[in-house]
Amino acid sequence: MRGQPTYLTVNGLRTHAWKRGRGAPLVIVPGLGCASWMYARLARELARERTVFVYDPPGHGDSEGRSDYPVCIEHLTDHLAQWLQAAGLSGSPVFGHSLGGEVMFDLAARHPSLSPALIACAPTGIPENPSVRLQLLRLLRDLPRERPGLLWPGLRAYRRCGGRRMLLLARDQEAHMTGPLLPQVRVPTLLIDGAADPVIQTWTVERISSDIEGAIVWQIPGAPHGLTDTHPRAVAQLTLEFLRMVGV
Template identity: 70%
Template sequence: MRGTPVFCTVNGLRTHARRLGQGPPLVLVPGLGCAAWMYHRVAHELARERTVYLYDPPGHGLSEGRADFPLCIEHLTDHLAAWLAAMDLRGVPVFGHSLGGEVMFDLAARYPGATCALIACAPTGIPENPSVRVQFLRLLLDLPRERWGLLLPGLRAYTRCGARRMYHLARDQEAHMTGPLLGRVEVPTLLLDGLADPVVQSWTIWQIHEAIPHTVIRQIPGATHAMTDSFPRAVARYTLDFLKIVGQ
């Protein structure tokens, strides 16, 4: 994977991101258990027009974590907010995939000014948050639909994150999001909906659209949950066009 590794220490944890491309900055926040290296296909498309920061949350990818951190979504949000400030990236657009979408909704609601625009790709959040068992079953349905080249990088990322941390974060999804919190998101938001995604289904995207002001939905026929990998050009094109439209 091309790009430059960038490390900084945030609240005592050595935090990794990979930077590539040129132009205005865009931060990419990965999904549950995922790592920066799983997003290289969409990152290279986005890097044609933006400087992309592929951020590894604490305990994910090449970033340090602790046994007690992170164990809930607010931990992830607090660390992301501190990392953006440490990297002088406060106020830039943020792209979140799956759980990363829920984290950035939380960021925009709880840290006004931390970002100027959101791109939510197959985001979790109200009224989603099924039980951990249902989430696992949906992921099993999705796996055969994904590109096989993503399997080994994904297994490597999940092993690095660990079953215990992933379980706690998935459990926290059941209680985390509320309608009022989504209603506090005040920045322009793009919702990307994969029409072949069994994990985050279209009705969820439309409910989030109703809860957050200033949202736009773009649907991608045939796109699975990991559409950043299976449909990187479509995801990047919708993202870049949206940021131009909103002046970012």
């Protein structure tokens, strides 16, 4: 990924984010097991108008983790909150993909002063999230729909995160009560739905939108779960239009 790597020590861990572009800041939070380099195509499009920070959660990408941290979603949320403050990015809009969307909802509910607007792309975040086994089956259905060029970067990211950590975080989705937190999200929120996504289906996005007052849903036809990579221009256009609309 072109750009400038940045490092901060947060909760004793060296934490990485790529910085690219110029203008008002926007933070990207990756999905489960994903890494900053998997969002290079989206960051390039967003950087036309924004300074984009593609954050690596602890134990993901180029950020350090520990065997016991992070192993649950609240660990991810609290680390993100600490990193935003340490990076001087409090008050910046946050873009979350997949599990990154769930982390972002948790952040907005429990740390409401940290972000004035949210963009959630194919987000998890309701108690009805399927079992880990069903999620894996849906991911297998989704693989042929993704761009072949994402395969190696994705495998590299998953190997870096590790199967144990990914399994613990995926299992925590079943216990993580984001659902009751969703009505506590009181900032402008955009939900981007991939119409061809078998992992996070349209009904899930609609359910999340019904629990967040004023949430907007925009759908991208033909887009799979990895729409940040397959449809980066469309996702960026919707994101930038939304941020202009809400004045952030």
